Amino acid sequence: MTVELFRNNSYLKEHKTIISEVLPEGLVLNETIFYPEGGGQPGDEGSITFKNNRIKIVGTKYINNKLVHLTETTNDCKQNEAVTIILDWSKRYSYMQVHTCLHLLCSIIPYPVTGGSIGDGRGRLDFDLETKPDKEDVLYKLNELIHKDYSVQISSITDQELDENPDLVRTMSVKPPRGSGKIRMIRIGDDVDFQPCGGTHVSKTLEIKLVKSVKIENKGKMNKRIILNF
Ligand SMILES: [Zn+2]
Numbered sequence: 001m002t003v004e005l006f007r008n009n010s011y012l013k014e015h016k017t018i019i020s021e022v023l024p025e026g027l028v029l030n031e032t033i034f035y036p037e038g039g040g041q042p043g044d045e046g047s048i049t050f051k052n053n054r055i056k057i058v059g060t061k062y063i064n065n066k067l068v069h070l071t072e073t074t075n076d077c078k079q080n081e082a083v084t085i086i087l088d089w090s091k092r093y094s095y096m097q098v099h100t101c102l103h104l105l106c107s108i109i110p111y112p113v114t115g116g117s118i119g120d121g122r123g124r125l126d127f128d129l130e131t132k133p134d135k136e137d138v139l140y141k142l143n144e145l146i147h148k149d150y151s152v153q154i155s156s157i158t159d160q161e162l163d164e165n166p167d168l169v170r171t172m173s174v175k176p177p178r179g180s181g182k183i184r185m186i187r188i189g190d191d192v193d194f195q196p197c198g199g200t201h202v203s204k205t206l207e208i209k210l211v212k213s214v215k216i217e218n219k220g221k222m223n224k225r226i227i228l229n230f
Pocket residue numbers: 099100103186197198199200201
């Protein structure tokens with residue numbers, strides 16, 4: 001199993017590790033700082049270097065429960081080879097900013113989330129909500145929360161604690177990862193937002209770029225799509 005260093009520290013940009021397996025699609029490593037596609041967030045990109053080689057990592061995702069770094073080629077890649085992985089940091093940092101801001105959006109719109117997507121400088125959430133919120137009001141409240149510079153903390157609760165507090169789950173389309181007995185939780189401020197999440201976040205809300213515009217689309221009677229542009 002790959003050690004997922006990005007879970008406890010999302011700011012790692014470069015890391016030395018070992019190739020544990022070469023697959024047709026790419027490489028499995030002993031440890032990684034690359035986030036695999038999931039929860040609406042794209043898999044990380046970057047590069048891997050060893051000896052005189054530099055190979056592009058074009059994406060990261062789980063394939064048959066293995067965290068695979070998708071590469072253009074696996075020529076010259078060998079098991080047990082020492083490598084350095086380098087993250088496309090500007091893209092990932094943008095995902096972290098957008099992702100954290102979607103948590104703030106959750107705190108403003110207290111309705112179940114039915115879907116979402118994170119992009120570079122853009123993000124959206126769909127809410128099970130009948131009435132369209134006022135977009136200027138959402139914009140103002142988001143930027144106000146960003147300015148308050150709340151801390152973003154990682155913690156965990158047990159499966160049982162989550163079962164006893166089902167309201168903590170905000171996203172109906174993404175199930176919190178169970179099985180290990182512990183569920184990763186993200187808390188913003190003392191009580192701005194608290195929910196299970198496996199993604200990558202900034203550590204203070206002031207790191208999020210101010211939201212430039214909010215667009216709200218009607219996606220059915222009980223579904224409103226809120227799109228944020230940064
Ligand atoms: Zn999150």
